[in-house]
Amino acid sequence: GQPGSSENKMTAVQAEKILIVYLSRTKNTKAVAEIIQKQTGGRLVALELQNPYPQDYQTTVDQVARENASGFLPPLATVIDSIEKYEMIFLGFPTWGMQLPPPVKSFLKQYNLKGKTIAPFNTNAGYGIGSTFEEVKNLASGTRVLDGFSTRGGVERDGVLFVMEGDRLIQVQDQVTSWIQNFKMP
Numbered sequence: 127g128q129p130g131s132s133e134n135k136m137t138a139v140q141a142e143k144i145l146i147v148y149l150s151r152t153k154n155t156k157a158v159a160e161i162i163q164k165q166t167g168g169r170l171v172a173l174e175l176q177n178p179y180p181q182d183y184q185t186t187v188d189q190v191a192r193e194n195a196s197g198f199l200p201p202l203a204t205v206i207d208s209i210e211k212y213e214m215i216f217l218g219f220p221t222w223g224m225q226l227p228p229p230v231k232s233f234l235k236q237y238n239l240k241g242k243t244i245a246p247f248n249t250n251a252g253y254g255i256g257s258t259f260e261e262v263k264n265l266a267s268g269t270r271v272l273d274g275f276s277t278r279g280g281v282e283r284d285g286v287l288f289v290m291e292g293d294r295l296i297q298v299q300d301q302v303t304s305w306i307q308n309f310k311m312p
């Protein structure tokens with residue numbers, strides 16, 4: 127059907143007013159973002175860094191731990207023009223060290239999102255969302271943060287990288303559909 131049509135409760139928000147911003151390293155969160163894009167017709171934007179994280183998993187884990195401890199906000203290479211025209215922002219990220227990844231903190235600090243609705247979504251290795259959704263609420267002051275969506279992604283530590291294909295992809299598509307249908311829009 128039409129993006130943002132009467133098929134679901136997104137009727138209150140037109141596709142042109144929907145932005146889907148995501149951070150993804152091994153493309154699981156990206157796959158969820160693409161599902162949301164197909165279902166809503168919104169604009170899809172990947173968060174990229176001026177200095178990308180290393181390839182090596184453990185080096186990245188260590189760097190993220192240091193950044194979280196010091197409150198460092200890695201500068202984004204991604205620039206989002208005319209963010210003011212979006213009413214609804216789907217914000218996607220993996221769980222990193224049971225916290226919100228530093229680049230997502232950079233995004234939330236850099237842009238004025240006051241008055242907007244944020245719908246957080248997450249993938250993780252099976253340990254859950256940690257403090258991520260709570261951190262979004264704390265950092266995005268003046269916004270309305272909807273109940274988030276989370277699903278199991280890869281387990282990079284064990285060499286399991288991208289999992290969003292075949293039956294798993296279909297399952298996640300269905301989960302995303304029910305998540306969006308249950309939004310209580312004003």
Ligand SMILES: Cc1cc2nc3c(=O)[nH]c(=O)nc-3n(C[C@H](O)[C@H](O)[C@H](O)COP(=O)(O)O)c2cc1C
Nearest residue numbers: 150151152153154155220223224250251253279280
């Ligand atoms: C630096 C780093 C830290 C991670 N920390 C956690 C964690 O604390 N809990 C968890 O369940 N998964 C953790 N993971 C696994 C990712 O959340 C999981 O693989 C996710 O699906 C990756 O999403 P992506 O493919 O979009 O990058 C971590 C991965 C990385 C790279």
